[in-house]
Amino acid sequence: MSSHSIDRAIEGALAGALEVWSVEGSVSRERDGFALRVAAGMKIRVVRAAPSGWMLFRGTRLLGEAAGLPGLLRQLREELAPHAARGRLIVGSPLP
Amino acid sequence: MTPIPVSVITGFLGSGKTTLLSRLLRDPALERTAVIINEFGAVGLDHLLVESSDEQILMLEGGCVCCTVRGDLVRTAGELLSRRAAGAVTPFERIVVETTGLADPAPILHALMTDRDVAEALRLESVIATVDAAAGAATLDAHPQSVKQAALADRIVITKTDLADPAANGLAERLQALNPGAPKLTALHGAVDARRLFDGRARYDPAIYEAPAHHHAGINTFCLRRDKPLHAVTLSLFLQVLAEHCGARLLRLKGLVDVVESPGRPAVIHGVQHVFHPPAWLEAWPDDERSTRMVVISQGLDAGWMQDLLEVLDDEVKACSIS
Numbered sequence: 489m490s491s492h493s494i495d496r497a498i499e500g501a502l503a504g505a506l507e508v509w510s511v512e513g514s515v516s517r518e519r520d521g522f523a524l525r526v527a528a529g530m531k532i533r534v535v536r537a538a539p540s541g542w543m544l545f546r547g548t549r550l551l552g553e554a555a556g557l558p559g560l561l562r563q564l565r566e567e568l569a570p571h572a573a574r575g576r577l578i579v580g581s582p583l584p
Numbered sequence: 585m586t587p588i589p590v591s592v593i594t595g596f597l598g599s600g601k602t603t604l605l606s607r608l609l610r611d612p613a614l615e616r617t618a619v620i621i622n623e624f625g626a627v628g629l630d631h632l633l634v635e636s637s638d639e640q641i642l643m644l645e646g647g648c649v650c651c652t653v654r655g656d657l658v659r660t661a662g663e664l665l666s667r668r669a670a671g672a673v674t675p676f677e678r679i680v681v682e683t684t685g686l687a688d689p690a691p692i693l694h695a696l697m698t699d700r701d702v703a704e705a706l707r708l709e710s711v712i713a714t715v716d717a718a719a720g721a722a723t724l725d726a727h728p729q730s731v732k733q734a735a736l737a738d739r740i741v742i743t744k745t746d747l748a749d750p751a752a753n754g755l756a757e758r759l760q761a762l763n764p765g766a767p768k769l770t771a772l773h774g775a776v777d778a779r780r781l782f783d784g785r786a787r788y789d790p791a792i793y794e795a796p797a798h799h800h801a802g803i804n805t806f807c808l809r810r811d812k813p814l815h816a817v818t819l820s821l822f823l824q825v826l827a828e829h830c831g832a833r834l835l836r837l838k839g840l841v842d843v844v845e846s847p848g849r850p851a852v853i854h855g856v857q858h859v860f861h862p863p864a865w866l867e868a869w870p871d872d873e874r875s876t877r878m879v880v881i882s883q884g885l886d887a888g889w890m891q892d893l894l895e896v897l898d899d900e901v902k903a904c905s906i907s
Contacts, residue, residue: 497895504889508829540903556900557893558825565829575858577827580697581587581707583854583861 498522498557502534505561509569526568534560587707590661590679590696591782595714596723596730597685600743600774604714605682607774614778618664618676620657622684657681657692658699665705678782679706688729689713689736690832693856712781713737717770718747720755724762731803735763735835735881736856739781742770762805765838765879803835806887810876810894813842815905818898819851819863825893827858833885834858839878840870853878 495517502522503515513526521535521542533545537553542560544551544567551567554560565572595601608614667673683692689711696708713733716723720742723730734740740759742750750756750770759768769776814822819841826834839853841863851863880890 494896494899497892497899500888500892501896504886504892505829507886507889508833540900556821557896558821558828561825561829572829573831574829575827575831577824578694578698578859579862580694580859581703581861583852583864 501557501561502564505564506568509565509572511568513568524564524568530568532564532567534564587705588665588677588679589709589782590681590706591710591712592681592683592689592692592696592708593712593714594683594687594689594733594737595685595741596716596727596733598719599685599714599716599723599730600741600771601682601685601714603774604712604741604743604771604776605680605774607771607776608680608778608781611778614678614680614782616674616677618668618673618679620660620664620679620681622657622682622687658695658702661696661702661706678709686729687733689733690835690857693736694859697856697859697861710738710782711736712739712741713766714741714743714771715755715759717742717745717750717753717755720750721753721758724758728802731762732835734759734766735803735805737763737766740766740768741776741781742768743772743774745770745772762803763836763881764805802883803881804884804887805879805881808839808876808878808880808887808890808894810842810891812898813844813847814876814894814898815844815901816846818894818901819843819853821897821901822894823853823855823860825897826890827860830858830882830885832857833883834880835883836881837878840866840876841878842874842876850876 499515499517499522502524506513506515506524506526511526513524516523516525518533521533524532524534530546532551535543535545537543541556542554544554544560544563552563554563565574593601593605605619609617609619661679664673664679668675681692683689693708693711696702696706713736715734724734740763742755742759756768767780769780826837834857837853837855841851841853843851846865848868849865850869851865853863854861880887
């Protein structure tokens with residue numbers, strides 16, 4: 489996938505997550521990552537880390553780091569929607 | 585010991601579950617069937633309407649199986665198995681659970697899929713939902729629980745077809761759009777071919793992935809497609825993300841997945857909310873199409889979002905495998 493289309497997919501994944509958590513806000517691309525703007529003017533920046541992964545900032549304060557999208561979404565939910573339902577994958581019995 | 589198949593019959597109040605069950609139990613093919621009936625209310629009646637020997641029927645009273653007596657269901661199933669092992673009951677080869685009309689089937693399925701003791705001895709075979717041909721459309725409009733029952737089903741039985749034509753009144757089309765993967769059968773006074781109801785192979789039929797997008801009454805159905813194979817880790821991460829963030833909004837996901845590490849042998853995945861069966865691996869593709877297909881039935885989840893998740897996760901996994 490080209491970097492342009494993967495950026496578009498990341499933007500879509502973040503915007504969709506806001507919707508799933510019922511958080512009103514928007515996502516935009518920035519030079520080094522993405523910005524999430526939510527209610528009351530709060531802005532969280534998601535910045536690419538080297539060589540891989542993500543860093544989350546509110547202003548200049550580092551909120552956390554994530555190795556990939558699952559960890560990034562988990563941290564964003566804790567920041568933006570701490571009351572949103574959180575589940576856990578359970579693998580049950582085999583298919584008949 | 586070979587696990588005993590368990591089927592769950594669900595459906596809204598008055599939709600014909602008990603009539604269907606009663607008729608099924610008269611079918612020689614289901615002679616060796618034990619029944620667990622969940623009745624809601626102070627005086628249970630449904631079990632009196634089911635024609636079968638008493639020893640084969642166990643009652644769950646005092647609450648709805650999905651909320652208050654889930655533990656009882658597991659315990660009752662365990663009791664049945666103990667009696668069978670001791671030779672105290674006819675050695676049944678199948679269990680059918682009839683829920684109350686108000687039950688949400690999901691917690692029942694979770695109990696059957698995940699309770700350690702039960703899951704070793706029993707295997708969830710199918711979920712059958714009854715929908716009344718005459719009142720079904722109005723019930724779907726008025727009672728979200730009935731939509732969920734139909735959405736979670738592996739088979740839908742449209743009952744009371746002597747009172748209304750489900751093709752003419754739009755019910756058949758609506759059920760097809762809501763749950764395209766579930767074969768639709770009709771039953772007049774409960775008469776239906778038992779073999780078609782309990783045929784587990786239907787889960788592997790590729791036709792279930794031919795799902796046009798549909799949205800009605802807060803439930804949307806869509807099919808995700810992907811031409812490029814997914815890494816096995818991507819599939820696992822994708823399901824984890826859905827389970828973690830979507831909660832009960834993901835009603836059902838069924839998929840046929842092209843996995844990088846298993847060329848020519850696709851994985852079949854089935855899940856109810858956050859609980860999934862382990863992937864089953866097919867020996868070969870079941871049709872000419874060699875691509876990933878996942879049918880999702882949800883409460884308002886977005887197909888584009890899920891597609892983006894898949895792309896990003898697979899890109900990350902690919903980057904890790906290269907570096």
